Amino acid sequence: MRDNKTEKIILEAAEQEFLLKGFAGTRTTEIASRAGVNHAMLHYYFDTKEQLFEKVLAEKMELFRNSVVSVFEINEMPIKEMVSEAMSRHFDFLQANPSLPRFLLNEVISRQEYMARARQAVTKIAEEPLRNLQQRLDDAAECGEICRIDAIMLLMDIASLNIFAFMVEPIVSSVGIGGESFYQARKAENIRVIMQRLTPNSEPLCNEMYY
Amino acid sequence: MRDNKTEKIILEAAEQEFLLKGFAGTRTTEIASRAGVNHAMLHYYFDTKEQLFEKVLAEKMELFRNSVVSVFEINEMPIKEMVSEAMSRHFDFLQANPSLPRFLLNEVISRQEYMARARQAVTKIAEEPLRNLQQRLDDAAECGEICRIDAIMLLMDIASLNIFAFMVEPIVSSVGIGGESFYQARKAENIRVIMQRLTPNSEPLCNEMYY
């Protein structure tokens, strides 16, 4: 045989099960049955359920981390274009991995072991980019390109708008949410909302009020 | 004895465990130990784990439903004030129940039994208010009070902004998210973003472009 076809099939089935039901809700027998292999095979290729899960989680975390980092790397263009481009890439990534945020969020929150790890990772990968972004935002505000804004608030606005729809889609798809054309419109909507948010206010008073 | 003190203690402990770890991740022994009662007591007051869970879920769903309905009931004021007031109430509700959205989302998505139920509930409670809202938005746009906007997009914007921060708070609290003063600023930010979104555009071209 010598091919790791079975191993791959099991891993993919595990991925689907874990993403849908989480670690606690997933049964190794279900993974095996979804993969169409004997249950003993699962333990032949992967020692334990935990190990199989770690593999899936690590891969997904890496995927997620890369998507964030790559988005932050955009630079050397006007701030509004930069934000717009970053949002677009972020949205596309989510569309390709719609169940990822819910999965990571849940496993991390419901399992103490991962919480500490995740919090550290967030602090580490977020702190410097956050400072840089704030600097760029301040500079752009100084030039009158955009209004003054706190980087965390901006990022939270963007993340909220981009991520949330994908999270709730399975439940609210009956009222017209979901599907290619919806997400196309949604992407435009999200970027529009943020662009408007960044626009310098005509009445200078307002700047002071909110910042 | 005749007081149902123990019963209440168990129910509250169950609520905490379920909200944190979900149905599959929760152990009845853990609930009992959190409640500080003998494990057998749990089955004395509540026949099964499933039954205990149903009680918690039903209560939380009702709470959630009421919060949505009550927000939709606001009327008889200018559209922008109405939206602003609704957002404010919605935000306050979430601040009082920060882990509710994640819990409901997860249980509903990871357990098929609940999915059908939830989808029906959404369709039923959302359809009419959605039509009414669209009507009001269209009327207000006609008068030039706001720009044209699709009701679903607006609601999705609002829900995203209001809910998301509470969902991720446990993970990102290390970078300054969370706490009374943060949420106060966050609430203002969310309302501001939506108010700007509703503002009629100065260049009439833009209206056509996005709608």
Place this chain on the structure above:
DNA sequence: ATTATCTATAGATCTATAGATAATGC
């Protein structure tokens, strides 16, 4: 004499492995 609590354990469910058998590579 009814209601609440405990101990001890049965029963159900899920993960993991031993050991036998079949398939492939050399």
Place this chain on the structure above:
DNA sequence: ATTATCTATAGATCTATAGATAATGC
């Protein structure tokens, strides 16, 4: 003769209950 697959079952974990004992209400 090494690698892959199967059957059958052990072992671990979790839920649920039986039955004995203690506490309260009348």
